[in-house]
Amino acid sequence: MMEPIHKILNPAAGPMAQGDGDADEVPGGLPAPPVVLAVDDEPDMLLALQLYLSTEGFAVITASNVLEARRRIEEQRPDVVITDYIMPGFSGLELCRALRGRRETRDIPIIVHTGWDLWKDYPGLFDRLVPKPAELDALATLIRRLLAQSA
Secondary structure (H helix, E strand, O other), X not given: OOOOXXXXXXXXXXXXXXXXXXXXXXXXXXXXXXXXXXXXXXHHHHHHHHHHHHHOOOEEEEXXXXXXXXXXXXXXXXXXXXXXXXXXXXXXXXXHHHHHOOOOOOOXXXXXXXXXXXXXXXXXXXXXXXXXXXXXXXXXXXXXXXXXXHX
């Protein structure tokens, strides 16, 4: 798993790091790339998302299940979450409920990546539904659009 670029350049600078620098910048004054958390129980899908979205300028963190995703979110608040729907243990919808239920995370845009049509059954629980397998360039465009809307 590739670390976000600002952690590679400055491992001490995490979301809880204290200092005089701007939390949205990496050393040298460059803006930090948007952080995308990808959650899927299929390793190949996670790798494809990580590799492609990294080339599109996103810092990608991954989790293979909902519990791991919640730990990752505590370590580093993502700018966008992409989650699978059906996973062992807890579903992606349970992750959506957990994020929407907390003041600190309710405004994070959520994309559910699935083959199921969930719009009518779960209004407001997530921002977008993307059919699986996603067209990766369209997914990157959607992420940018959601980031612009949430700014």
